[in-house]
Amino acid sequence: MKDLPARRLLLVHAHPDDESINNGATMARYAAEGAHVALVTCTLGEEGEVIPPALAHLAEDREGGLGAHRVGELAAAMGELGVSDHRFLGGAGTYRDSGMMGTEQNHRPGAFWAAGLDEAAGHLVAVIRSLRPQVLVTYDPDGGYGHPDHIQAHRVAMRAADLAADPAYEDGAEPHTVAKIYWNRVPRSVAEEGFARLRETAPDAFPGIAAIDDVPGVVDDAEITTEIDGSSYAGAKTAAMRAHATQIAVDGPFFALSNDLGQPVFTTEYYQLVRGVPGVDHGGRERDLFAGLTDAPLAPGAQT
Numbered sequence: 606m607k608d609l610p611a612r613r614l615l616l617v618h619a620h621p622d623d624e625s626i627n628n629g630a631t632m633a634r635y636a637a638e639g640a641h642v643a644l645v646t647c648t649l650g651e652e653g654e655v656i657p658p659a660l661a662h663l664a665e666d667r668e669g670g671l672g673a674h675r676v677g678e679l680a681a682a683m684g685e686l687g688v689s690d691h692r693f694l695g696g697a698g699t700y701r702d703s704g705m706m707g708t709e710q711n712h713r714p715g716a717f718w719a720a721g722l723d724e725a726a727g728h729l730v731a732v733i734r735s736l737r738p739q740v741l742v743t744y745d746p747d748g749g750y751g752h753p754d755h756i757q758a759h760r761v762a763m764r765a766a767d768l769a770a771d772p773a774y775e776d777g778a779e780p781h782t783v784a785k786i787y788w789n790r791v792p793r794s795v796a797e798e799g800f801a802r803l804r805e806t807a808p809d810a811f812p813g814i815a816a817i818d819d820v821p822g823v824v825d826d827a828e829i830t831t832e833i834d835g836s837s838y839a840g841a842k843t844a845a846m847r848a849h850a851t852q853i854a855v856d857g858p859f860f861a862l863s864n865d866l867g868q869p870v871f872t873t874e875y876y877q878l879v880r881g882v883p884g885v886d887h888g889g890r891e892r893d894l895f896a897g898l899t900d901a902p903l904a905p906g907a908q909t
């Protein structure tokens with residue numbers, strides 16, 4: 606694709622809403638700076654619990670229809686972030702939300718958790734070889750917090766990156782090596798500060814307050830290689846989160862999922878580089894996912 610911008614970022618997520626919670630500020634910033642930002646979401650999130658009582662009928666154990674509704678929520682969220690390239694793995698409805706670990710939904714036909722790894726990865730290889738992103742963002746091997754679809758999204762993303770680079774994997778397209786792969790992370794100190802701020806300034810915003818271990822991807826600060834300051838895009842991130850109204854309740858700089866437990870919204874987003882060469886001298890944190898890539902020049906006027 607010759608007409609794509611010089612900088613190309615691909616994000617792989619499990620359900621609609623994960624992208625806005627984890628990477629909303631990053632996505633808005635890179636889109637605004639002229640990068641091509643592409644999102645692949647692996648399921649429609651059919652098994653999510655519904656927060657607003659007026660929409661409770663959409664739940665799978667009621668009338669159903671939540672998956673189709675969440676397609677619309679995702680599109681609205683991407684509108685808020687300025688991201689026009691968002692797709693579902695293999696096309697909408699190819700893979701179904703697998704529910705929480707240990708439930709019967711894990712093994713139902715079409716469940717993403719039960720999908721063949723190379724078959725699922727093959728859909729993503731086609732995206733990678735077409736868009737030729739320099740940077741791929743996904744979850745750690747535990748999927749951040751152990752949800753089967755998040756674990757599977759990690760496996761599919763990593764496998765697809767390997768296959769896309771392998772000339773022996775033939776699908777009619779040219780091989781492509783993703784230069785840098787990142788996992789979503791939150792440094793423990795930042796999570797602690799965020800919860801302290803929530804307790805001080807809005808202790809009653811939600812029925813309860815989450816624990817640090819409820820936040821996906823929390824690790825010791827030393828694991829963090831990269832931080833992306835998206836504070837200029839805080840409004841876009843919270844607007845995108847609000848667009849996922851069945852799943853997220855937003856109150857100022859805080860939010861809750863269907864468990865009603867408040868959490869901070871992070872507008873600086875953190876990553877661990879797990880493949881590729883860091884673009885900074887040892888010791889420092891990268892401030893740009895494309896740092897050090899000679900084929901990914903900054904867009905004119907972009908901030909570093």
Ligand SMILES: [Zn+2]
Nearest residue numbers: 619620623755
């Ligand atoms: Zn999810």
